[in-house]
Amino acid sequence: MKTLVKSLLVATAAIAVISAPALAQDTREYSPVTDEMLLDPPAEDWLTFRGAYNNQGYSKLDLINKDTVSDLQLAWAWPMAEAGIQETAPLIHDGILFLQTNNNIVEALDAKTGDRIWTYRHALPELPASWSYQLNQARRQKNSIALYQDKVVLTTADAKIVVLNALDGKVVWEKQVLDYNVGYSYTVGPIVVDNKIISAISGCSIAGTAGGCYILAHDFETGEELWRFNTIDDPNNPEQQASWGEVPPENRWGGTPWTTGSYDPETRTTFWGIGMPGPYSELIRGSGDGSVLYTNSTLALDIDTGELKWYYQHLPRDNWDLDSPFERILVDQEVDGEVRKMVVTVPGKNGIAFGLDRETGEYLWHKETVHQNVVTGIDPDGTVHINEDLISQAVGESHLACASVSGGKLWQAGAYSPLTQAYYVPLTEACNTVAPTQTEFTAGNAVGAVQFGPRVLPEGVTDAGLVEAISVSPTAGETLWDYRSRPAPTSSLLATAGGLVIGGDAARDVKAWDQETGEVLWTQRLNAPIGGYPATYELDGEQYLVIPTGYSNSASSISSAFPEIPLPTGSGNSIFVFKLPKSE
Amino acid sequence: MxxxxxxxxxxxxxxxxxxxxxxxxxxxxxxxxxxxxxxxxxxxxxxxxxxxxxxxxxxxxxxxxxxxxxxxxxxxxxxxxxxxxxxxxxxxxxxxxxxxxxxxxxxxxxxxxxxxxxxxxxxxVPFVLVVADPDWQSLNDIPKSRKLGTAIASMGEMAYITWAQQQPENQRWVRLPYADFDLMTTRVLDGSIAGMILWQPALARILATRPDAQALHVIDTAPVPPSETRxxxxxxxxxxxxxxxxxxxxxxxxxxxxxxxxxxxxxxxxxxxx
CATH class of the missing domain: 3.40.190.10 (Periplasmic binding protein-like II)
Structure with a gap:
């Protein structure tokens, strides 16, 4: 009956609720998001996943600052349209806040009042019961929209690109990019550059997607595919092919780029992080001691052709699902009169920070953060050495790997502040056992080649949470300060020109830290674990701060480490918007 | 009741x-x-x-x-x-x-x-080793230079890996994991791999749907111990x-x-x- 009801609901949605405008007539105007705006985003807007193509997560606004942050008051709040795991990244332009939530629902809200302008509810095909992985992914949408011209570009759990009118939410065009029937699914949103939608597909660990995991470019006007790059099969690079041993492309899985990439307009290069190989254990995947490129790598791709300019592998020969897809931040620093262009990232779950030369991919430095035992060293030339004692030589052989499969670092993005030249990273201290295994649920059907133990604190560690400020230069990454706490951080971080770093944790506390010292200047307890990507914008001379809250896997998976902090029973998926009191 | x-x-x-x-x-x-x-x-x-x-x-x-x-x-x-x-x-x-x-x-x-x-x-129900070459009667008949396919993360694959890890490298067959049994069947038939280990109901389905698969036959898995799923x-x-x-x-x-x-x-x- 439940299935039937859900099916009926989906069918109803398909017919009637494609896009529901608010009842009142809205006469507002909307200025297009131009290429010029995206290259130099207006301070009052928040136009992309991390505020700008450089993925720094930094706002030039400074009305909310070290002196005023303690005066913040609630302006308005809004419940999200759907239950589900909450990893949203609100975007703001021209007085409209665009909020994407689970099951590919997009809502446009008046950024001043919080009133709804329109809702788009994507009709997902046959999701109840039959395509469980996509259903699960739909419940776990991350940031999934981009703003371009007068449109909103949405990527969906059923592997579509959908382009909506920003003013009324009506569908302009949609395109089936890859076949969801074999397992492809979008879980993160695109960037749009010079009329090209650059997106990255997920679902590359499903049986039917063997041999192909892609970063793609589509024409913004027509949806025509312009190029695609396969992260696990590069016929132009014999080294990449050899890195899989004797395993041909049709027997390879993984390599999912599941965090939205960054873009350098000067070199017309887009940078993406790539996830783990599949199956996790080399004993099962048959790749021997090969490094299995381009898994756990940074890729630099030509925006016009999709050709690979360079790659750097942060973790070769992954056996522990220590994924490395997370944010690639572009940083320019002037040293002795010379501008050094870098990619700075904590790419993977093991929490190691890297600095790379953005033009060549040359390794510059690394810095460990949380307790980890998988990487034993990195040579001056950037060669990463792994702890081969942690590679299982037999089915069932178990090892304690740190960080855990849920991090260390996870999807929660760090932020870079040009004020302090520091990278602020939300992290969790955690380990788990890993053992290759053969797991069937339904007989004869493989659903698990590795068994993970529960996420536990490393020995001698009592604080799960860590926010680390890493001072960044072209030669080193060094600790500026660190902030440890019992609960784990559960949101991404936002850095601002007001000298603040803002983010929150499993204890429902949103905090503002002093960028220079790590001192906590403001704390506000909300309704649920802080989640998603905090953002900020300015309207009519007032700066607003958006804090998403809600259901958090990152809280639940490590909650045993802080049993004194109860997690809510309900999801509570919401956004809370704060501002300063109006001066008289 | x-x-x-x-x-x-x-x-x-x-x-x-x-x-x-x-x-x-x-x-x-x-x-x-x-x-x-x-x-x-x-x-x-x-x-x-x-x-x-x-x-x-x-x-x-x-x-x-x-x-x-x-x-x-x-x-x-x-x-x-x-x-x-x-x-x-x-x-x-x-x-x-x-x-x-x-x-x-x-x-x-x-x-x-x-x-x-x-x-x-x-x-x-057992896992079976399936080949196209009529002269082979057990895994031992297959030259070590040839490759095998296994149903990925299956009990049959586990049995093979466990056996192989106990052998010198030159005494093992190279093994490739497959999730698509149709593709694995095609690779046996075109000679890319010498044989495949999969659950017998999967073979029954292949035999029922692919006329070209009639050339396949089941042989003994020895020296790899037999495996089955309950x-x-x-x-x-x-x-x-x-x-x-x-x-x-x-x-x-x-x-x-x-x-x-x-x-x-x-x-x-x-x-x-x-």
Whole structure:
């Protein structure tokens, strides 16, 4: 009956609720998001996943600052349209806040009042019961929209690109990019550059997607595919092919780029992080001691052709699902009169920070953060050495790997502040056992080649949470300060020109830290674990701060480490918007 | 008995777990209602299961034995090879919809939590080594220079890996994991790989649908030890009554030859029960 009801609901949605405008007539105007705006985003807007193509997560606004942050008051709040795991990244332009939530629902809200302008509810095909992985992914949408011209570009759990009118939410065009029937699914949103939608597909660990995991470019006007790059099969690079041993492309899985990439307009290069190989254990995947490129790598791709300019592998020969897809931040620093262009990232779950030369991919430095035992060293030339004692030589052989499969670092993005030249990273201290295994649920059907133990604190560690400020230069990454706490951080971080770093944790506390010292200047307890990507914008001379809250896997998976902090029973998926009191 | 069973289902369905944010499933996804089952049971299936039709026949036989109407429900399907999200969906399906989930592997590595119990196996079916070369009668006949395919993350693959890890490298066959058995069959037929190890129901399906596969034949896995999968069903651990009734029904169906007849009907080798 439940299935039937859900099916009926989906069918109803398909017919009637494609896009529901608010009842009142809205006469507002909307200025297009131009290429010029995206290259130099207006301070009052928040136009992309991390505020700008450089993925720094930094706002030039400074009305909310070290002196005023303690005066913040609630302006308005809004419940999200759907239950589900909450990893949203609100975007703001021209007085409209665009909020994407689970099951590919997009809502446009008046950024001043919080009133709804329109809702788009994507009709997902046959999701109840039959395509469980996509259903699960739909419940776990991350940031999934981009703003371009007068449109909103949405990527969906059923592997579509959908382009909506920003003013009324009506569908302009949609395109089936890859076949969801074999397992492809979008879980993160695109960037749009010079009329090209650059997106990255997920679902590359499903049986039917063997041999192909892609970063793609589509024409913004027509949806025509312009190029695609396969992260696990590069016929132009014999080294990449050899890195899989004797395993041909049709027997390879993984390599999912599941965090939205960054873009350098000067070199017309887009940078993406790539996830783990599949199956996790080399004993099962048959790749021997090969490094299995381009898994756990940074890729630099030509925006016009999709050709690979360079790659750097942060973790070769992954056996522990220590994924490395997370944010690639572009940083320019002037040293002795010379501008050094870098990619700075904590790419993977093991929490190691890297600095790379953005033009060549040359390794510059690394810095460990949380307790980890998988990487034993990195040579001056950037060669990463792994702890081969942690590679299982037999089915069932178990090892304690740190960080855990849920991090260390996870999807929660760090932020870079040009004020302090520091990278602020939300992290969790955690380990788990890993053992290759053969797991069937339904007989004869493989659903698990590795068994993970529960996420536990490393020995001698009592604080799960860590926010680390890493001072960044072209030669080193060094600790500026660190902030440890019992609960784990559960949101991404936002850095601002007001000298603040803002983010929150499993204890429902949103905090503002002093960028220079790590001192906590403001704390506000909300309704649920802080989640998603905090953002900020300015309207009519007032700066607003958006804090998403809600259901958090990152809280639940490590909650045993802080049993004194109860997690809510309900999801509570919401956004809370704060501002300063109006001066008289 | 039918009324008693239904009443029991009603009672236990009310004892649902309190869900805080301590699992990976948002609590709103769980139904907190009691199923009014009447004289039927919801029997769920993995739509991608290799033994889907056989399992349904067994479910109907169990239903007949217990005087219960079997409501067939497609449980779910289509998971990544790493099992990501599988247990979430099992938990949701068992909480919200299914009284019984058929076709479940009965093994020490079973991934399901203590909230669920697995019945005794109603069938035991082997993994087989399949080749195209008529001269080969066992794995030992295949030159070490050739490659083998294995059904990825299967019990048959585990048996091969465990054996291979104990041999010198030059005494092993290179093995490639396959999730697509049709593709693996094509690779055996075109000679890319010498043979494939897969669950026998998968071979039965291939033989039933591909005329070119008639050239294939099953050979002895020696020196690799044989492996097999026992097939049972999943029920809620709280519903010990239902589980014991199904166990008794399975025993009866094994004893009277019903299961053996169904194995034969579907072209499966192996045996009824353990």
């Amino acid at each position: 039918r009324q008693f069973l239904s009443a029991f289902l009603l009672v236990i369905a009310g004892m649902l777990p309190a869900q805080a944010q301590t699992s990976s499933i948002p609590p709103e996804e769980f139904d907190s209602t009691s199923r009014l089952a009447g004289d039927s049971i919801n029997v769920c299936f993995d739509r991608t299961s290799l033994g889907r039709t056989f399992d349904e026949d067994v479910a109907r036989a169990i239903g007949d034995a217990l005087f219960l109407r079997v409501e067939v429900i497609e449980g779910f399907g289509g998971f990544p090879l790493n099992g990501d999200a599988l247990l979430d969906e099992v938990t949701l399906a068992m909480n919200n919809t299914c009284d019984v989930f058929m076709g479940v592997s009965v093994s020490p590595n079973s991934p399901v939590s203590d909230a669920f119990s697995i019945t005794r196996p109603y069938a035991t 097939v049972g069903a999943l029920v809620s651990s709280r519903n010990s009554f239902l589980r014991s009734q199904i166990d008794e029904a399975i025993d009866a169906l094994v004893a009277d030859g019903t299961i053996a007849g169904l194995l034969e009907k579907h072209g499966y080798t192996g045996r009824a029960g353990e």
